Amino acid sequence: MTSTDHTGSGDLARSLELMWGLDRKPTRGPKPALTLDRIVGAGIAVADAEGLDALSMRRVAAEVGAGTMSLYRYVPGKAELLDLMVDKVNSPCESEFPPGLGWRGALERVARGIWQMYNRHPWLLNVDQARPVLGPNSLRALELTLAAIGDAALSDREKMTVLTIIDGGYVSGMARTHFNAKHAAQRTGVSDEQFWAAQAPILSAAMTSGDYPELAALSQDSFTADGEGEFEFGLGLLLDGLEAFVERRT
Amino acid sequence: MTSTDHTGSGDLARSLELMWGLDRKPTRGPKPALTLDRIVGAGIAVADAEGLDALSMRRVAAEVGAGTMSLYRYVPGKAELLDLMVDKVNSPCESEFPPGLGWRGALERVARGIWQMYNRHPWLLNVDQARPVLGPNSLRALELTLAAIGDAALSDREKMTVLTIIDGGYVSGMARTHFNAKHAAQRTGVSDEQFWAAQAPILSAAMTSGDYPELAALSQDSFTADGEGEFEFGLGLLLDGLEAFVERRT
DNA sequence: CTTGAATCGAGTACACCGTACCCGACTCGC
């Protein structure tokens, strides 16, 4: 599984207008039979149920019971549809942060929230979000997060850097590894056991060859990973490091 | 840019055979005009130069001056070609680790090596490697890494976990964010300045709306990111946390 | 109430993709 390119959101301005609902309604003409929301929702439903590669304009159109080309009355193209799907799914933590959580608790909460968002919508992991399109939901999430870590003794720029490192870097990377593997099983019909069994012969041949002494000496349980546990462990390490950094400077 | 699905390497066993050179040569028939290496190399060249979405069987065939379907004499399909490309690119650090580096130094070195690998081959970031196909190069890299961090007071399983967290999680995630953004500019022809300028009107409207007080109060330089610097900073935090963990238990 | 401009849904068509299937040409072991 690799990444389908949409060209980085062909018409960014149009995406933003649609996200923020800035298109002025026409007065003449027939009533639209569809809604932008319904289309975006259908796209999310398809991606959730069948993965990103099953998301096609024809498929979404069929889902809402319309002709394929009718979608283009609401959305400039597939890239923009994806932008809209991302922001819709990116709704901030339902409950606000409980007060008095402290910056470390808030960062943990945000990290786990993102982790669970990727669990609900694994297709998000394969959407290039390097250039974030700032929709209302994404912006709201950032706003709430900034408010919750206000007590950290960091500059504004450092706070943004920390968010990039933890959320954009660590959490996304770990989630990608973990959930892609998890969903690969059902998507391909090849279970984890089957997958590793297929590699076993080559692996054991490599072990006994003597070319890989370190690998050969590894204890048996080294390859059985507990994704969630590893995620929490690494998050702890990262926050420990950050805590030391903050204390060191005060 | 999103992720094109190959179905998780349709024929894993065949991929492994090709990687390890286990196919027994036929004795009858004409001499092959192509080489597996040449095809894989051409694929890498195309992906390096024009991105993952430009990588098609027809494009690779044209690159090596052959008919499209001729490639299927050497490779079962596109998924397996990608597997081969990944392992070929995944050659371990050219120079071995200098002795006496210590586990922390070794982990830093590995992390930076991966970072630079992603810099050279940004398409790698959009290949799903959740289920790693263990080719000779990948295995060699793991072997060398394990040898270099042998002095860490960690169990075998913990070492693997640490590698997953740092390399599979943090480094990959940060590299994805950074290099996808970096190459989005040239791929789409929209510079970073243009990209942010397009969002500026909506952003400033949101700021002045009063709905986003925290965002509005951010200092001006908060959005100017230094990817490499952020990467090093986060890596330091992670390793600080790990160092504390190791010392705490001894 | 009529009329025309604007907007609707959607069919057709094109260029691209991965690849199943097939066949003629080549080359060696017998």
Add this chain to the structure above:
DNA sequence: GCGAGTCGGGTACGGTGTACTCGATTCAAG
């Protein structure tokens, strides 16, 4: 020599995003 096995690669099918087009609908203006 000759036939089995392997080579290159052409053709064709079902999929993709979407440009272009056109008839049907609806409201504002006369």
